[in-house]
Amino acid sequence: MAENKTVKFIISRQETPDSAPYTEEFDIEYRPNMNVISALMEIRRNPVNAKGEKTSPITWEMNCLEEVCGACSMVINGKPRQSCSALVDQLEQPIRLEPMRTFPVVRDLQVDRSRMFDSLKKVKAWIPIDGTYDLGPGPRMAEKKRQWAYELSKCMTCGVCLEACPNVNSKSDFIGPAPLSQVRLFNAHPTGELNKAERLEAIMGDGGITNCGNSQNCVQSCPKGIPLTTSIAALNRDTTFQGFRNFFGSDSI
Amino acid sequence: MAGNREFFYRRLHSLLGVIPVGIFLMQHLVVNHYATGGAASFDKAANFMGNLPFRILLETVIIFLPLLFHAIYGLYIAFTANNNVGRYGYFRNWMFMLQRVSGVITLIFVAWHVWETRIAAAFGTEVNFQMMENILSSPFMFWFYVVGILSTVFHFANGLWSFLVSWGITITPRSQRITTYVTIILFVALSYVGISALVSFI
Ligand code: SF4
Ligand code: FES
Numbered sequence: 001m002a003e004n005k006t007v008k009f010i011i012s013r014q015e016t017p018d019s020a021p022y023t024e025e026f027d028i029e030y031r032p033n034m035n036v037i038s039a040l041m042e043i044r045r046n047p048v049n050a051k052g053e054k055t056s057p058i059t060w061e062m063n064c065l066e067e068v069c070g071a072c073s074m075v076i077n078g079k080p081r082q083s084c085s086a087l088v089d090q091l092e093q094p095i096r097l098e099p100m101r102t103f104p105v106v107r108d109l110q111v112d113r114s115r116m117f118d119s120l121k122k123v124k125a126w127i128p129i130d131g132t133y134d135l136g137p138g139p140r141m142a143e144k145k146r147q148w149a150y151e152l153s154k155c156m157t158c159g160v161c162l163e164a165c166p167n168v169n170s171k172s173d174f175i176g177p178a179p180l181s182q183v184r185l186f187n188a189h190p191t192g193e194l195n196k197a198e199r200l201e202a203i204m205g206d207g208g209i210t211n212c213g214n215s216q217n218c219v220q221s222c223p224k225g226i227p228l229t230t231s232i233a234a235l236n237r238d239t240t241f242q243g244f245r246n247f248f249g250s251d252s253i
Numbered sequence: 254m255a256g257n258r259e260f261f262y263r264r265l266h267s268l269l270g271v272i273p274v275g276i277f278l279m280q281h282l283v284v285n286h287y288a289t290g291g292a293a294s295f296d297k298a299a300n301f302m303g304n305l306p307f308r309i310l311l312e313t314v315i316i317f318l319p320l321l322f323h324a325i326y327g328l329y330i331a332f333t334a335n336n337n338v339g340r341y342g343y344f345r346n347w348m349f350m351l352q353r354v355s356g357v358i359t360l361i362f363v364a365w366h367v368w369e370t371r372i373a374a375a376f377g378t379e380v381n382f383q384m385m386e387n388i389l390s391s392p393f394m395f396w397f398y399v400v401g402i403l404s405t406v407f408h409f410a411n412g413l414w415s416f417l418v419s420w421g422i423t424i425t426p427r428s429q430r431i432t433t434y435v436t437i438i439l440f441v442a443l444s445y446v447g448i449s450a451l452v453s454f455i
Pocket of ligand 1: 157158159160181222223224
């Protein structure tokens with residue numbers, strides 16, 4: 001009985017960034033413990049659709065295969081998630097795969113997440129330590145705080161939270177939850193804190209934090225369980241004070 | 254502040270929704286509640302409010318200008334969202350969508366309400382119990398007012414919740430959950446005040 005058990009896939013396909021998407025169905029032979037990527041690899045090995053016609057292999061991205069790089073994100077049965085950790089046994093069939101259309105589609109399931117990396121640059125999601133001489137060791141971080149910060153540092157820029165957000169779309173230039181939470185991470189670091197105001201001012205610019213409409217889909221969707229809405233609310237408080245400082249001036253340096 | 258206009262406008266929008274517009278809404282509903290005491294008691298209260306010193310100035314600065322800004326900028330915010338409750342049916346996402354829908358309904362309702370009462374008053378009609386009684390004698394208008402009041406009160410109560418998040422007052426999930434309950438109670442209480450006043454006109 002196990003021999004001829006198949007899994008049905010309905011996959012959204014698109015030849016070029018501007019061409020119209022269409023769907024194609026595939027019947028893949030079932031193997032125990034399959035994930036979505038192994039099914040896509042199977043199609044790549046033998047690109048024949050459910051009608052028995054020869055077709056082109058499907059394009060998608062992947063890298064780590066253990067849900068830490070974020071590259072393989074796609075919309076699986078209506079929800080954005082990583083295809084490497086999406087197990088066929090746990091999915092309702094037919095399995096529908098679509099690209100995360102919040103981002104420009106490159107081809108089939110592959111999207112261009114550049115905007116997220118641009119946002120990380122915009123908000124200065126790093127700690128500047130380069131100089132012309134050795135600056136010495138930075139201040140120590142309390143272990144408890146380090147553990148807390150570690151949770152925020154798990155973000156893999158996968159884009160799921162942007163896909164889930166109703167305010168990230170072509171009508172708005174909202175940078176989305178992920179880069180905001182990174183601001184909180186770097187501002188919490190004892191050395192990163194030195195550039196706190198710069199990062200806050202970056203997210204007070206256009207497309208910044210005030211575009212959040214509190215739908216809180218992001219925190220429900222993040223595969224890494226990052227407390228995105230808590231980060232955003234905390235940054236709301238920080239930007240409130242930063243706004244007052246900018247407007248009235250401040251005697252603290 | 255000039256450099257980050259969007260930040261300033263969004264925060265101003267959030268602030269004006271509560272102070273003064275939200276405060277005015279509560280005051281308005283409470284004063285209307287005099288209607289439950291009969292025509293004379295309502296007319297007395299309406300008279301007092303209508304004859305406050307500097308009325309035109311107060312109305313313009315405390316009500317019309319903030320309301321106008323909140324309404325126009327709010328429309329812009331509402332139409333930049335791509336609602337997705339079909340895919341993400343979480344409670345807060347529903348509230349997000351309803352906040353936008355109730356905002357638009359409230360805008361239509363308030364525009365009509367202002368037209369029917371204040372503009373008419375400017376042309377000499379007296380705002381009193383009789384006026385409301387006439388308006389609400391039509392079943393359509395009665396239900397229009399019911400929907401309008403509920404939508405306005407919802408928009409205020411849920412907006413207050415967002416206000417607390419947007420200004421960084423409630424940060425933790427627990428504090429946000431508690432204010433969810435508090436704003437639900439506020440919604441029920443203000444709806445009661447508004448609807449009971451409405452019913453006493455018929
Ligand atoms: S915050 Fe979570 S959902 Fe958003 S990009 Fe990072 S890992 Fe993905
Ligand atoms: S391949 Fe890296 S997260 Fe799936």
